[in-house]
Amino acid sequence: MDPVNDARDLVRELFPQARWAVVGGSVVTPARTAGSDLDIVVFLPDDDPASPARDTRRFRGWPVELFIHDRKTLDHYLDKDLARRQPALQRMLAVGVPLLGPDEDLDEVQARCRAVLAEGPGPLGPDELAAARYGLTDLVDDLVHSTDPGETAVITARAWEQTAQLALDVAGHWRGGGKWMVRELRDLDPGFAHRWLLAQHRPPAVLELAEEVLRSAGGPLFEGYHVPGTHP
Numbered sequence: 001m002d003p004v005n006d007a008r009d010l011v012r013e014l015f016p017q018a019r020w021a022v023v024g025g026s027v028v029t030p031a032r033t034a035g036s037d038l039d040i041v042v043f044l045p046d047d048d049p050a051s052p053a054r055d056t057r058r059f060r061g062w063p064v065e066l067f068i069h070d071r072k073t074l075d076h077y078l079d080k081d082l083a084r085r086q087p088a089l090q091r092m093l094a095v096g097v098p099l100l101g102p103d104e105d106l107d108e109v110q111a112r113c114r115a116v117l118a119e120g121p122g123p124l125g126p127d128e129l130a131a132a133r134y135g136l137t138d139l140v141d142d143l144v145h146s147t148d149p150g151e152t153a154v155i156t157a158r159a160w161e162q163t164a165q166l167a168l169d170v171a172g173h174w175r176g177g178g179k180w181m182v183r184e185l186r187d188l189d190p191g192f193a194h195r196w197l198l199a200q201h202r203p204p205a206v207l208e209l210a211e212e213v214l215r216s217a218g219g220p221l222f223e224g225y226h227v228p229g230t231h232p
Contacts, residue, residue, distance in 0.1 A: 003036075003038055020105065023096060043109075047072075086177060086180075088180075121174055137222050168184055
């Protein structure tokens with residue numbers, strides 16, 4: 001199975017009007033597995049009615065996810081990724097293998113995405129950091145005092161994930177979801193990532209890591225945390 005040729009054939013079949021397209025994701029990297037899918041970004045002419053859309057299907061045995069955009073919608077979704085500090089679309093474009101072209105616009109987009117990824121998201125704003133510290137502090141307190149095994153398991157899982165996210169945020173590093181959480185942690189600090197993985201399902205180990213990350217973020221936060229409400 002050839003991911004590039006198959007992806008190219010699918011784009012030509014579905015979107016003959018496409019200006020450019022790339023196939024990205026794990027399937028074009030050494031991380032490819034037997035279950036890797038074709039992540040394809042398709043760039044259409046401005047105001048094409050097919051854009052924006054996300055389309056999932058199978059093609060020649062491949063699971064396929066198509067991300068369909070024109071200039072306006074692509075910029076909009078790239079900005080959304082940056083706002084949530086989780087650059088999934090940027091990564092697809094940065095490492096994507098061109099399917100159509102050459103195209104100068106694609107060269108510019110890929111170069112911009114690579115620069116953004118290399119730069120990182122920057123530090124959290126004060127309000128975001130305070131909210132993250134408060135949330136993890138609350139989970140730590142719940143975990144310390146939990147006596148119900150079921151509740152302890154749920155709190156441990158939640159605190160484990162929030163500890164990883166805050167560690168990434170404090171370092172000004174990109175966040176990740178699913179397998180990308182581990183990849184981002186390993187990119188940041190392989191030793192911490194190893195300890196984080198070993199801590200899973202182990203409340204005392206999660207507490208230790210959470211308290212360590214909270215210290216690096218400015219310490220636990222409870223007293224004095226204040227968020228103004230909004231009027232209906």
